[in-house]
Amino acid sequence: MVRDPSEDSVPRRLLSAATKLFAQRGFDRTSVQEIVSAAGVTKGAMYHYFGSKDDLLSEIYGRVLRLQTEQLEKVAATEAPVRERLRQAATDVVTSTIENLDDTTIFLQSMHQLSPDKQNAVRSERRRYHERFRSLIEEGQREGQFRTDKPADIVVDFFFGSVHHLGSWYRSSGRLSARQVGEHYADLLLDALRP
Amino acid sequence: MVRDPSEDSVPRRLLSAATKLFAQRGFDRTSVQEIVSAAGVTKGAMYHYFGSKDDLLSEIYGRVLRLQTEQLEKVAATEAPVRERLRQAATDVVTSTIENLDDTTIFLQSMHQLSPDKQNAVRSERRRYHERFRSLIEEGQREGQFRTDKPADIVVDFFFGSVHHLGSWYRSSGRLSARQVGEHYADLLLDALRP
Amino acid sequence: MVRDPSEDSVPRRLLSAATKLFAQRGFDRTSVQEIVSAAGVTKGAMYHYFGSKDDLLSEIYGRVLRLQTEQLEKVAATEAPVRERLRQAATDVVTSTIENLDDTTIFLQSMHQLSPDKQNAVRSERRRYHERFRSLIEEGQREGQFRTDKPADIVVDFFFGSVHHLGSWYRSSGRLSARQVGEHYADLLLDALRP
Amino acid sequence: MVRDPSEDSVPRRLLSAATKLFAQRGFDRTSVQEIVSAAGVTKGAMYHYFGSKDDLLSEIYGRVLRLQTEQLEKVAATEAPVRERLRQAATDVVTSTIENLDDTTIFLQSMHQLSPDKQNAVRSERRRYHERFRSLIEEGQREGQFRTDKPADIVVDFFFGSVHHLGSWYRSSGRLSARQVGEHYADLLLDALRP
DNA sequence: AATGAATGAGCTTTCATTCAT
DNA sequence: GATGAATGAAAGCTCATTCAT
Numbered sequence: 001m002v003r004d005p006s007e008d009s010v011p012r013r014l015l016s017a018a019t020k021l022f023a024q025r026g027f028d029r030t031s032v033q034e035i036v037s038a039a040g041v042t043k044g045a046m047y048h049y050f051g052s053k054d055d056l057l058s059e060i061y062g063r064v065l066r067l068q069t070e071q072l073e074k075v076a077a078t079e080a081p082v083r084e085r086l087r088q089a090a091t092d093v094v095t096s097t098i099e100n101l102d103d104t105t106i107f108l109q110s111m112h113q114l115s116p117d118k119q120n121a122v123r124s125e126r127r128r129y130h131e132r133f134r135s136l137i138e139e140g141q142r143e144g145q146f147r148t149d150k151p152a153d154i155v156v157d158f159f160f161g162s163v164h165h166l167g168s169w170y171r172s173s174g175r176l177s178a179r180q181v182g183e184h185y186a187d188l189l190l191d192a193l194r195p
Numbered sequence: 196m197v198r199d200p201s202e203d204s205v206p207r208r209l210l211s212a213a214t215k216l217f218a219q220r221g222f223d224r225t226s227v228q229e230i231v232s233a234a235g236v237t238k239g240a241m242y243h244y245f246g247s248k249d250d251l252l253s254e255i256y257g258r259v260l261r262l263q264t265e266q267l268e269k270v271a272a273t274e275a276p277v278r279e280r281l282r283q284a285a286t287d288v289v290t291s292t293i294e295n296l297d298d299t300t301i302f303l304q305s306m307h308q309l310s311p312d313k314q315n316a317v318r319s320e321r322r323r324y325h326e327r328f329r330s331l332i333e334e335g336q337r338e339g340q341f342r343t344d345k346p347a348d349i350v351v352d353f354f355f356g357s358v359h360h361l362g363s364w365y366r367s368s369g370r371l372s373a374r375q376v377g378e379h380y381a382d383l384l385l386d387a388l389r390p
Numbered sequence: 391m392v393r394d395p396s397e398d399s400v401p402r403r404l405l406s407a408a409t410k411l412f413a414q415r416g417f418d419r420t421s422v423q424e425i426v427s428a429a430g431v432t433k434g435a436m437y438h439y440f441g442s443k444d445d446l447l448s449e450i451y452g453r454v455l456r457l458q459t460e461q462l463e464k465v466a467a468t469e470a471p472v473r474e475r476l477r478q479a480a481t482d483v484v485t486s487t488i489e490n491l492d493d494t495t496i497f498l499q500s501m502h503q504l505s506p507d508k509q510n511a512v513r514s515e516r517r518r519y520h521e522r523f524r525s526l527i528e529e530g531q532r533e534g535q536f537r538t539d540k541p542a543d544i545v546v547d548f549f550f551g552s553v554h555h556l557g558s559w560y561r562s563s564g565r566l567s568a569r570q571v572g573e574h575y576a577d578l579l580l581d582a583l584r585p
Numbered sequence: 586m587v588r589d590p591s592e593d594s595v596p597r598r599l600l601s602a603a604t605k606l607f608a609q610r611g612f613d614r615t616s617v618q619e620i621v622s623a624a625g626v627t628k629g630a631m632y633h634y635f636g637s638k639d640d641l642l643s644e645i646y647g648r649v650l651r652l653q654t655e656q657l658e659k660v661a662a663t664e665a666p667v668r669e670r671l672r673q674a675a676t677d678v679v680t681s682t683i684e685n686l687d688d689t690t691i692f693l694q695s696m697h698q699l700s701p702d703k704q705n706a707v708r709s710e711r712r713r714y715h716e717r718f719r720s721l722i723e724e725g726q727r728e729g730q731f732r733t734d735k736p737a738d739i740v741v742d743f744f745f746g747s748v749h750h751l752g753s754w755y756r757s758s759g760r761l762s763a764r765q766v767g768e769h770y771a772d773l774l775l776d777a778l779r780p
Numbered sequence: 781a782a783t784g785a786a787t788g789a790g791c792t793t794t795c796a797t798t799c800a801t
Numbered sequence: 802g803a804t805g806a807a808t809g810a811a812a813g814c815t816c817a818t819t820c821a822t
Contacts, residue, residue: 010785026307028223032813044787047814109304112221147386152377154371157364158357165356176349184349192387205802227796238797239804248796400806416697418613421631422792434808435795466595501609544769547754548747555746561663564737574739582777628782628818640819742794780803 011049013039018056023102027057027110049089055112058118064103065125069071072132082140087186089136090159094182097166105167130156159189206244208234213251218297222252222305252305253313259298260320263291267327277335282381284331289377292361300362325351341388354384401439403429408446413492417447417500447500448508454493458486462522466525477576480527484572489558495557501511520546536583549579598624603641608687611644612695641705649688650710657717666729667725667735672771674721675744679767682751690752711735715741733780744774
């Protein structure tokens with residue numbers, strides 16, 4: 001059978017429909033019926049591929065978490081000076097957050113609606129990510145590149161608050177590109193860290 | 196009828212129970228039955244005082260918004276140099292956010308679950324608040340106190356992201372007081388704005 | 391408001407409709423919708439009075455168990471010779487089983503479809519009932535009234551098998567009354583126990 | 586293809602898995618998916634060999650019914666005195682019921698969950714079996730071996746109730762063997778029939 | 781002979797809200 | 802002011818069965 005290339009596989013269509021709807025109306029306000037209708041399949045098909053509505057959400061999280069973790073590991077491992085590595089990491093996370101704004105909006109708004117153990121899995125992945133980011137800051141503090149009168153964990157929470165908030169105001173139709181916002185944010189972070 | 200002073204009025208008990216529950220489990224996951232049980236009244240009583248479950252949420256928003264707006268107006272109107280006024284405003288909003296962490300957590304997580312018109316009302320109040328804050332930054336930029344290569348609205352969103360995120364990590368049992376966090380955050384903001 | 395005496399209370403109507411339907415089609419084959427339609431109310435009303443479909447079943451069990459336990463205690467406590475007390479107890483349990491044939495049919499067929507803890511509650515009540523019956527047989531064995539070469543517990547299971555089976559064959563339109571069947575069964579039991 | 590002799594044919598594995606599961610959880614509570622998973626095949630395979638889930642149940646019934654009917658015919662046809670033939674038939678049915686306890690448990694619990702026409706088929710087979718058993722009793726009554734003040738059909742129902750009930754209490758780990766229970770039950774029946 | 785994706789109808793349960801009292 | 806019985810719509814999920822391959 002020939003496949004229209006525009007016609008994705010069923011699980012992919014389900015994930016994509018769910019992402020859009022969860023971002024628009026929230027996880028709880030989106031019914032399984034709405035998701036499967038948007039994906040053009042029936043409920044049975046969805047439950048054939050995903051164990052539950054929660055599973056859809058977890059899967060969406062997983063994708064973006066894995067992507068960002070990968071990017072961070074790659075940048076952190078380069079030979080560049082720590083200031084440059086932190087700047088790059090900060091720019092990257094802002095850019096990729098904006099490029100996947102639906103996923104990350106859902107992340108922020110719906111995580112606490114998952115079942116406790118799925119929440120823990122996501123949280124610990126997230127924690128590892130933050131710890132990796134924090135260790136960059138600590139490295140710069142040890143080298144005398146960054147101020148030492150601010151605890152690194154406070155700075156991390158300060159910065160990721162800003163990042164998570166992007167979904168509430170950034171519009172792709174606005175005057176700034178994802179990259180421009182990323183650079184502004186990285187500047188603000190780096191300058192706030194000047195000794 | 197004699198009133199035990201510790202026994203608040205019915206609407207107050209309802210608001211307080213709703214606040215706690217919404218913060219713990221989210222708006223959608225909290226049933227009206229749970230709220231009225233926690234408040235020690237019946238459903239009928241709740242619908243006597245509040246038109247709907249949405250109304251409870253709006254009311255909770257309203258309280259904290261009014262409080263923070265008031266604080267900001269007061270600080271902005273003083274004669275102090277703009278750097279001092281911004282520092283005070285930043286410290287204040289962090290401190291009062293932490294002191295009302297339940298309310299502000301709800302704010303962040305549940306706003307998009309309100310009916311559209313209630314959402315607009317809240318949003319426009321919020322926007323006015325942000326504009327007042329932004330105008331402080333712009334004043335400092337005009338006076339040459341703050342850098343001018345960062346648009347003031349980006350800085351506002353950057354900072355309020357950090358503030359909204361407090362609910363996801365701040366614990367009153369941690370090593371930092373609300374005031375200490377406020378001062379750290381204000382320092383980071385002010386230093387990021389150094390010319 | 392004047393009440394038509396033929397119009398029972400809602401919970402009573404629900405129990406009665408459920409009893410009839412469970413007996414006819416089995417617990418699993420009966421939907422909540424069928425029950426509430428038969429009772430002339432809505433699902434919401436049912437869930438207002440009963441926590442679950444299981445609860446309806448438990449309640450039906452409870453009623454007939456309590457009735458039969460009471461009858462047995464009363465007979466066992468009289469001064470009559472043990473043969474007479476056993477004969478009366480046997481006749482009674484057959485008669486009341488037939489008179490509540492729907493309830494006891496359900497008992498037999500649907501007990502294993504209850505949640506484990508409800509099942510245990512029912513089972514232990516049932517066990518107490520059987521133990522009381524067995525102690526009557528043992529008393530007769532000690533007095534030399536009954537044969538001693540058959541363990542009392544085997545006899546109890548033998549007899550209650552017969553009783554539980556009534557629902558599969560007894561029809562009120564048949565040639566024997568409940569009392570007549572009770573007397574036949576009691577005779578068979580007593581004569582099987584002759585030394 | 587070489588066949589591991591321990592590896593039964595697919596239909597046999599399906600029947601055996603279904604028997605175990607139906608006995609454990611009941612017919613309605615067992616899904617086709619569970620059966621095929623337990624048998625290590627897929628749904629398609631099951632529907633290749635059996636027309637429906639009901640068919641599995643009918644097949645299980647059929648096997649045990651045919652077995653017991655055969656045994657009864659054999660015993661009834663011997664030349665032994667009627668008391669001995671009845672004793673043997675009673676012992677046999679108890680023993681074979683216990684030896685196939687899963688099948689007979691299902692028989693008792695799930696028969697009424699079959700489609701009406703399959704139910705009728707099973708019922709009429711069962712009736713023939715009971716009639717053959719009853720005719721033994723009537724033969725003994727005519728010969729003066731058994732009491733005549735108890736209708737034979739009542740005695741048959743009395744006894745088969747006991748037999749059907751075996752599944753609710755008999756455990757192979759208990760103190761009595763299948764044969765011992767069979768003898769106790771046969772004694773109780775024969776002695777209840779003493780003139 | 782066998783697979784497994786997909787269907788579609790049905791299930792129990794939850795819940796915000798109303799209203800006679 | 803307050804009760805709590807009752808509604809009715811919708812939710813997430815299950816499952817026997819079909820069918821193209």
